[in-house]
Amino acid sequence: MNAATSPQDTARGKGRRTLVLLFVLFFGAMALAGVLRFSGWQPAAHKNVGQLLQPPVDLRLQPPVLASGAPYAWKSEEKIWRILVAPPAACAEQCVTLSQGLAKVWQLFGHNADNVKILWLGTPPAPLAGTPALRALAPSPALRAALPGVDDPAGVPVYIVDPNGFVIMRHAPGTDLGGLRKDLSTLLKLK
Known part of the structure; x- marks a missing residue:
């Protein structure tokens, strides 16, 4: 078995991808909310x-x-x-x-x-x-x-x-x- 493809490395790679995906989702949503807020957009119900x-x-x-x-x-x-x-x-x-x-x-x-x-x-x-x-x-x-x-x-x-x-x-x-x-x-x- 190759050291580069060991089950530990595969699990570690999946864990990193999951962590990066959660990071992007969390901070991406915050960035989108900030852009909408500072551009002056409001939901129709609040106008x-x-x-x-x-x-x-x-x-x-x-x-x-x-x-x-x-x-x-x-x-x-x-x-x-x-x-x-x-x-x-x-x-x-x-x-x-x-x-x-x-x-x-x-x-x-x-x-x-x-x-x-x-x-x-x-x-x-x-x-x-x-x-x-x-x-x-x-x-x-x-x-x-x-x-x-x-x-x-x-x-x-x-x-x-x-x-x-x-x-x-x-x-x-x-x-x-x-x-x-x-x-x-x-x-x-x-x-």
Whole structure:
């Protein structure tokens, strides 16, 4: 029997190949994950539907006032997320349709609905007026001006405001409100 082909050498060679294969699989998977992470790829389930604002817009400097004249506090004991709409003065049919959609979105939150409020800058349309989550805000040019892309020629954008008063996301006019619900549902899980 040849020393180069002994059973010990054959077993040793198989052991080395197995070790190298495990090394390549482990570090290859890590390298692939690193490439995907730093290239910006994310699984479809983790992508936002709305535009994430970087940096978030701080609305604490423009404290809103309710239509009744009472101040509205951004920070409260509960973690309240807000859907903010700041339509132009001449918003008619589009605002009615948007308000109907927002009322449905709020209802679909079920047991989490208490953690979501809808803020409407100005007089809200009738379909939204009966929604318990609605907070009608007095018109505020300063608050409206602080919102990015508020005067979009395509229509009325919808914003998500975090519990501390930062606008963190903008949904473009005409986007599916199911995407707004998806984004807000993800954020509600961050308790």
